[in-house]
Amino acid sequence: MAIAPTQGLFTQSKPPQTGGYPGFRPGSWVEDGMRSDRDVAVPMRDGTVVYVDVCRPEGASQVPVLLAYGPYGKHNGFPPILAAGADIEPPLPAGTRFEAPVAQYWVRHGYAVVYADPRGCWWSEGDASPLSLQEAEDGHDLVEWAGTQPWSNGKVGMSGVSYLAMTQYAVAATRPPHLAAINPCEGISDTYRESIFHGGILETQFSLHLTGELIGFGRNKTEDAFSELLAHPLLDDFWASRAFQLENIEVPAFFVCSMGNHGTHTRGTLEAYRRAGSSQKWLDVHGRKEWRYYYTPDNVERQRTFFDHFLKGIDNDLDSWPPVRVEYRDRTETGPVRDETAWPPAGVHHSPFHLDASTGQMLPSSPSRAATAGYDPTKSPTEPNRHAGDQRSVFDLTFDETTDLAGPVSLILWAESPGAADMDVFVTLDKLDTAGNRVGYPLAAYLDDGPLAYGWMRASRRELDPALSTAERPVQAHRRDLPLPEHGPIRLDIEIWPITAHFHPGETLRLTIAGADIYRWPAEHFVNGHDFLNNTAPHILHTGADHDCVLRLPVVTASSTPAEDAGDVSSESGA
Structure with a gap:
């Protein structure tokens, strides 16, 4: 039975041709030993037909299959603005699909690769319902189709980045x-x-590009995401119906997580690894650009080791893999990479550091005297290219010995905004070198000069979910809005997304707090931005005395086996 989680929130899809679709062109050809079958019809259980492209070794039979399942178009490569800064090396072969496995490589090593356009996307029939139960159900049917073709050995794997990772969560939970x-x-x-x-706080920049330029192309209808946001601003049953059933995943899983994707993928990948029910699972935490890392030859060889073992039955060195490998970011693509037994690493201690508004420092114990600091997020910028996020408060912590961080971060703030009904708080963590210069890191798969970490909090959503929250990771409930009290500060427990970091003696961790995006990239970029804010008055931060503001950091006090080196080294493979 087809499942539609909502009724009446669909809109006409954009014509496929406006997204660069070359037209429906069924055909087959052979080139360099690879047989390609384009626009192959695959019926779903309700009779709806979706279309796939199949690449496989010419003349071979009984080969394992890799399925790439996402809405960006099985005809589409990387958008130019994204490819320009992705630093993918070596250059990808012509025809490489966006965020998907490279067919030429996998076919050469005895695999078939299936690229699928989901229901309602491009030429596939039906209405598009992104990340819905319907899409998961169709993915289940695609796996079963691929596993029962004459050229298949009956073993199907799934691989891919971003949306193509999320469909793996959804499909695997249905247990094809x-x-x-x-x-x-x-x-x-x-x-x-x-x-x-x-x-x-509603995200507006990345989502606008995603829905406007990459998805929503088809012959019929697609879910109207904006209308659904308006209809479901709280975390209600609609969103519960879209929740991934990660505990239902039972197949072997190899998770890969970039620390450079705060605001999109970092938290989610780590949560998926933690919650997945698989008895055999591995996690690779790195600090690189996600596409660059996915296609790095050493990492592709690791992918093949994984799939060779489970799809071909090859007895290789997979059994020697540690459960977790972590790159502790020092500079871009530089830092120790270590084998760990868990995420967060077993040797992590969540250490409190206390904010002191009188000095702008973070201290090992609560300051004895009360103090305040503040900024005015409503103040109009006075210079070109400046915005309200330039009004900020800053707190520094300088390390006197080599220090590694790995895991979630939390921040307790006591704050008020006199006369306002709400306030939006933005937080970043940055690293400063011994000369006080900011160290930039990869961001959003193709940009540079990002911070170590982000956090956000709309004060009216400060209520926590007691079932999900811990001292190390507060999680907001999002079940109702609570206005600010008329007088006095309130406590805000802010989740800062997980980090890895390697600090040398004399280097500084900087905490920045503001009322708008602290780093803002031009509107043409596929990066997070927040344009609809609830700030109407200055923000005042209280520290010390009865208002102890605390940054809780995941300090590694003991580590597992060094995988590359225990010092400040470049790790080219990262895994």
Whole structure:
């Protein structure tokens, strides 16, 4: 039975041709030993036909299959603005699909690759319902189709980045009999918290590009995401119906997580690994650009080791893999990479550091005297290219010894906005070198100069979910709005997304607090932005005395086996 989680919130899709679709062109050809079958019809259980492209070794039979399942178009490569800064090396072969496995590589190593356009996308029949139960159900049917073709050995894996990772979560949870392993790389696992409402604040820049330029192309209808946001601003049953059933995943899984994707994938990938029910699962945490890392030759070889073992039955060195590998970011693509037994690493201690508004420092104990600091997020910028996020408060912590951080971060703030009904708080963590210069990191798959970490909080959404929250990771409930009291500060427990970091003696961790995006990239970029804010008055932060503001950091006090080196080294493979 087809499942439609909502009724009446569909709109006409954009014509496929406006998204660069070359037209419906069924055909087959052979080139360099690879047989390609384009626009192959695959019927779903309700009779709806979706279309796939199949690439497989010419003349071979009984080969394992990799399925790439996402809405960006099985005809589409990387959009130019994204490819320009992605630094993918070596250059991808012509025809490489966006965020999907490279057919030429996998076919050469004895695999078939299936690229699928989901229901309602491009030429596939039906109405598009992104990340719905319907899409998961169709993915289940695609796996079963691929696993029962004459050229298939009956073992199907799934691989891909971003949306193509999220569909792996959804499909694997339905437990298709022919699904043998998954390799989700960089995927959101809580759409509401991680993508649409950051700390309760609507994300507007990345989502606008995604819905306007990459998805929503088809012959029929697609769900109207904007109308659904208006209809469901709180975390209600609609969003619950879209929740990934990660505990139902049972197949072997190799998760890959970039620390450079705060605001999109970092939190979700780590949560998916933590919650997945698989008895055999691995996690690779790195600090690189996600597409660059996905296609790095050393990482592709690791992908093949994983799939060879579970799809071909090859006895290789997979059994020697540690459960978790972590790159502790020092500079871009530089830092120790270590084998760990868990995420967060077993040797992590969540250490409190106390904000002191009188000095702008973070201290090992609560300051004895009360103090305040503040900024005015309503103040109009006085210079070109400046915005309200330039009004901020800053607190520094300088390390006197080598320090590694790995795990979630939390921040307790006591804040008020006199006369206002609400306030939006934005937080970043940055690293400063010994000369006081900011260290930039990869961001959003193709940009540079990002911070270590982000956090967000709309004060009216400060209520926590007691079932999900811990001292180390507060999680907002998003069930109702609570206005600010008329007088005095309130406590805000802010989740800062997980980090890894490697600090040398004399280097500084900087906490910045503001009322708008602290770093803002031009509107043409596929990066997070927040334009609809609830700030109407200055923000005042209280520290010390009865208002102890605390940054809780995941300090590594003991570590597992060094995988690359225990010092400040470049790790080219990262895994």
